[in-house]
Amino acid sequence: MPPAIPLATYRLQLTADFNFEAAARVVPYLKALGISHVYASPFMKARKGSTHGYDITDHSKLNPELGGEDGFTKLSAALKAHDLGLILDFVPNHVGVHFDDNPWWLDVLEWGQASPHAASFDIDWDQLPYRARGGVLLPIIGTSYGHALEHGDIELRYDPDEGSFSCWYFEHRLPIAPERYGEMLRIIVKEAGEESSESGKAILELASRYPGLRRPNRKEAPSFKAALKAIPGAADVIAQGLSAYKAGEDRPAQTLALHHLLERQHYKLGHWRLASSDINYRRFFDVNTLAGLRVEDAGTFEAIHRLVKKLIADGQLQGLRLDHIDGLRDPAQYFQRLRRLIRDARGPAVGPFYVVIEKILCEHEKLPSFAGVHGTTGYEWMNVITQLLIDGKGLEPLDEIWRQISNKPPKLAPVIKEAKRRVLETLLTSEFTVLTRLLARIANGHYSTRDYSEDSLRQALELYVLHFPVYRTYLTNAGPTEADRKLIDHAIAGARAEWFASDGSIFDFLRDALTMDLIKRDRSTTHSVPRVRRFALKVQQFTGPMMAKSLEDTGFYRFHRLLALNEVGGDPSAHAMAVGDFHKLMQARAKHWPHGMTATATHDTKRGEDARTRLASLTELPSDWTSAVARWKTMNAPHVVTDGTMRAPSATFEYMLYHTLVGIWPVSGPDESLAERLQAYALKAAREGKEETSWLNPNEAYENGLRTFIERILDRERSAEFLQSLETVAKRVALLGALNSLTQLTLKATMPGVPDFYQGTEFWDLSMVDPDNRRPVDFAAREQALRESEAPDWAALADHWPDGRIKLAWTRQLIKLRNELAAVFTDGSYEPLEVTGRHAEHIVAFARRRGREAVIVVVARTLAPFTDSGRVWPHADAFDATVHLPGYSAPAIQNGGLPVSALFTHLPAALLPTRVESSSNPGVQKAPALAPQS
Secondary structure, three states: OOOOOOOOEEEEOOOOOOOHHHHHHHHHHHHHHOOOEEEEOOOEEEOOOOOOOOOEEEEEEEOHHHOHHHHHHHHHHHHHHOOOEEEEEEOOOEEEOOOOOOHHHHHHHHHHHHOOOHHHEOEOHHHOOOOOOOOEEEEEEOOOHHHHHHOOOEEEEEEOOOOEEEEEEOOEEEEOOHHHHHHHHHHHHHHHOOOOOHHHHHHHHHHHOOOOOOOOOOOOHHHHHHHHHHOOOHHHHHHHHHHHHOOOOOOHHHHHHHHHHHHOOOEEEEEHHHHHHHOOEOEEOOEEEEEEEOOOOHHHHHHHOHHHHHHHHOOOOOEEEEOOHHHOOOHHHHHHHHHHHHHHHHOOOOOOOEEEEOOOOOOOOOOOOOOOOOEEOOHHHHHHHHHHHOOHHHHHHHHHHHHHHHOOOOOHHHHHHHHHHHHHHOOOHHHHHHHHHHHHHHHHOOOOOOOOOHHHHHHHHHHHHHHOOOOOOOOEOOEOOHHHHHHHHHHHHHHHHOOOOOOOOHHHHHHHHHOOHHHOOOHHHOOOHHHHHHHHHHHHHHHHHHHHHHHHOOHHHOOOOOHHHOOOOOOOOOOOOOHHHHHHHHHHHHHHOOOOEEEOOOOOOOEOHHHHHHHHHHHHOHHHHHHHHHHHHHHHHHHOEEEOOEEEOOHHHHHHHHHHHHHHOOOOOOOOHHHHHHHHHHHHHHHHHOOOOOOOOOOHHHHHHHHHHHHHHOOOOOOHHHHHHHHHHHHHHHHHHHHHHHHHHHHHHHOOOEEEEEOOOOOOOOOEOOOHHHOOOOHHHHHHHHHHOOOOOHHHHHHOHHHOHHHHHHHHHHHHHHHHOHHHHHHOEEEEOOEEOOOHHHEEEEEEEEOOEEEEEEEEOOOHHHOOOOOOOOOHHHOOOEEEOOOOEOOOOEOOEEEHHHOOOOOOEEEEEEEOOOOOOOOEOOOOOEOOOO
């Protein structure tokens, strides 16, 4: 059996081209690498052709495109045969909607609030303007609704196999409410001229059995449909009569008939742009095709977890990674239910079940303690490592060059505030409007607050959101914690300071609504309890997407001071981290969250883990980088595309492209795909930044200019001087980045937490943001390199470091040691070690210890002084530093100290497994040092 707490996880991105069987074939390789658990992307039934699996359409089924049950059985058997566990990336927050593949969503469209699945979706049914009955907005039309209708793009069809009617807009199915069938059938039979035929009379007789409104109802509809499809010749009659609803420019009566039919449905069709202002169902961020689930509904929770429960009970699933928990209304309640489900599936006597959550923590924010949760998926630790690798002395020159290029101070707060305003005005206007209207109803429902106008409440709530510093609070029905209350008070204070209208008491009301203090008063003076509770909890589901779209998907693509810091879960304005601060964080982590994941690359990261370490090294070469950028801007000025006042790329975007190029530039030179990949990345980055272009309003001229600029600067004939200069700098940055990567890898594998390895990153990972980081992995090359690393020649690997084999060999050594000393790394303490000497600031040393076993870890950072600024691989004798090991004894230790020069033979990292004779005093070493030797 695999260990309950993983020793090392390996993320696999499953697709139709890399399915369950393909994953099963790489299991032996992962076992040989030392992996204990495969960590799989979502594998429930998703939208056809999905490349990521997050657009689930049926939680109760395995994805047929991945091989379905047969394929999963083969993967499960392979994992069991090699004693590997399986962790599933599970999606409780949302499902894929629209199109014709989600049975729950189609049922809601057909039956509206009468659907048993209506409770599963977070729909504000009464929010549609100018509509007497409730409905859900479907922003799926590529043109205006009128244009689509008049051009016949919306078509009414009959399904003879189901006995049902649906409108179709290209691939989108729009079920017709059965209560309209009687009226439709009478018109259809008349249009076909079949009133006197046997089939026509039978159809009319069937329709006459269900007189009155709302019939056939949900209980009657199955019998009605069955009877309709059983009538001989009914399909032919209906096919002829459907012309009564065939819209077109030259068919005004039929167009109006179809329009009237659509207006009487439980949905309203609209242009896709309406999603930003009028959408009335909760989405995953601003993705219209992903609808939020009300997993707080007990029936919904049970239904979407039924298959998970079975897999756990069958011993085929050993862990869960919960996606986007900040989207849930009440995460605490969710995890309580999940813990009960796992206990019911496994039995109370079984050991812990591994659960981690996708949660982005802002600076100084602490993870709430949720039932059964072992920690996060590790974004915060990835950024801690990056900050440790940065040379603080090099940040000031980078601040100055960014100030000169952007003509703005290198401060992030104004950038994020402006980004939040843009997101509120565009992407998430609909969700914000729902909150504003709900707040206004609360205010209007009591005499003490009815004078607060909706417009004033909207302005006050907007200021609150602008000043809210993290992703969300975690209020429950019982109210806020002390930490939540402090966050709310902080944001209210910031909002109040910017309020210049009259009556600042509106913020007292807003605060009391957000904390639910409004409903804790005497019942005779209280506001509506359901509305206040809904508002307070719904705000929490809004601020998460708000921060994500503003910071990660806008700010990260505007603020380019140092792209190594522009990483998911990170702070682009962060400073370098002192070694002492790193030690304190690790000691706290070992105490509070020792089993959370440590990730350095994921499907969500903005760039590959080794591209990021390259960019971190720019702080070690600030002068060289500054002068290089100045030259490049001059060299490439003729390639910039201008049109009036438009400049493509903008000056700040051009600077971002230079960052990106040195981060991804292959040491052996680019292949033919690099320009196309960079163009795709640049287009996404520009649209995410929402300055010169955006997803909502693409600026074709600017985007074409970007493509042209990239094509020109990467043209060998046109830009030979620039490319030669770029390659010179990129080679130096690549060497420093590789050394940083080996340090990063060592820290990931040895610091408190479970190291996660993203697919393919055993070699250098120079990818860009998705979908670039989901490209196919050459596992055959990695398997071959792994076989060759049985007895690694570290000198040869260091000489040929660009091929990445040195990273794979060191990865294997690290995971092997984790397996051999599992208890030390899973539950051991973290003890900082003192380092002295001229180069002490370049060394990080600590011990992981449990009982009588310990491992000494020593790594180097900021290695430009030891490499001739990135020109040569460092030699061990260049390091003048000593790690102090009082009480430890080993052949290499001299007078209680261990010279770093005795460890760093070929790599800037080493591990020293040691056995301690007593729990209080270290004793004699029994194992050799795990440092690469010739």
